[in-house]
């Protein structure tokens with residue numbers, strides 16, 4: 001099922017939770033909405049599910065309007081499954097019954113239901129808890145029951161609101177793999193909401209970065225990382241140093257830039273012109289230069305990351321330190337020779 005959101009706005013009192021939001025999700029896509037707490041992610045998901053009426057704009061499912069003007073198609077008639085952060089389980093039913101319930105109400109036969117429930121509980125590693133009540137489960141386990149229920153329904157479109165939020169890191173990455181495998185096997189269009197950029201990068205075909213009710217950029221994860229369209233996206237996705245530079249020369253998608261006494265050839269959007277600009281340097285864009293080449297930098301502080309060190313270096317003429325990753329220890333005060341391998345000039 002494809003999802004098209006066009007110029008959707010929604011306010012709570014005078015607070016705009018969604019401000020002119022537009023996005024297109026193709027049939028079968030794994031689409032992640034990424035943004036900090038309170039930016040409007042859940043409101044967007046609820047609007048698509050039909051749980052929140054919108055003030056303006058239009059929402060189409062498979063090119064059919066479900067919200068527009070006075071039209072508001074009810075959630076039951078939108079054929080989308082929703083997994084919430086708060087698990088919404090029936091407390092008086094066992095785990096297995098919670099998962100089976102939507103299949104039973106859809107009129108599936110008992111052997112088929114049992115088989116499907118067993119499969120889905122296996123997927124979320126909860127087979128041994130099938131007869132427990134939700135109250136006797138941990139938060140993470142309840143979340144997995146909610147996921148299993150959604151998987152069991154085989155919904156054509158699944159909307160997930162931070163479904164992995166309460167899981168410990170190990171289980172979280174297992175569940176990420178399960179979700180990716182489920183998505184591949186089912187082909188269900190998936191809208192996944194998270195504030196965790198690592199999760200977004202791992203799962204998404206496309207990521208929309210959201211900030212204060214607006215969509216800042218929609219792109220594939222690698223494009224978002226390598227070619228952010230603004231300081232905000234560059235700062236929100238991955239680690240970066242934002243360096244004020246002068247663009248001296250532009251040719252196609254590359255630019256020669258200078259800052260302090262440093263010259264570097266980097267990537268840039270076609271729209272960039274010569275003059276002042278901001279350069280995004282990821283830690284891996286900076287490397288130790290061989291044999292005293294490159295420019296001089298002094299180590300300010302280091303943080304051990306298990307196998308590598310985050311190193312913050314001071315460069316004469318730059319106000320902010322640059323961040324790089326080294327595979328050896330470097331001590332504060334140590335002089336380094338550094339060169340710029342790559343970089344990305346932000347659009348003006």
Ligand SMILES: Nc1ncnc2c1ncn2[C@@H]1O[C@H](COP(=O)(O)OP(=O)(O)OP(=O)(O)O)[C@@H](O)[C@H]1O
Nearest residue numbers: 012015017035036037038039040041042043044195
């Ligand atoms: N029913 C409501 N009444 C009033 N304000 C609301 C309501 N629902 C959401 N808001 C406000 O709208 C804004 C967006 O909320 P929303 O839940 O969509 O954010 P979010 O990005 O999903 O946050 P989180 O990651 O913390 O769940 C917030 O400022 C929130 O306080």
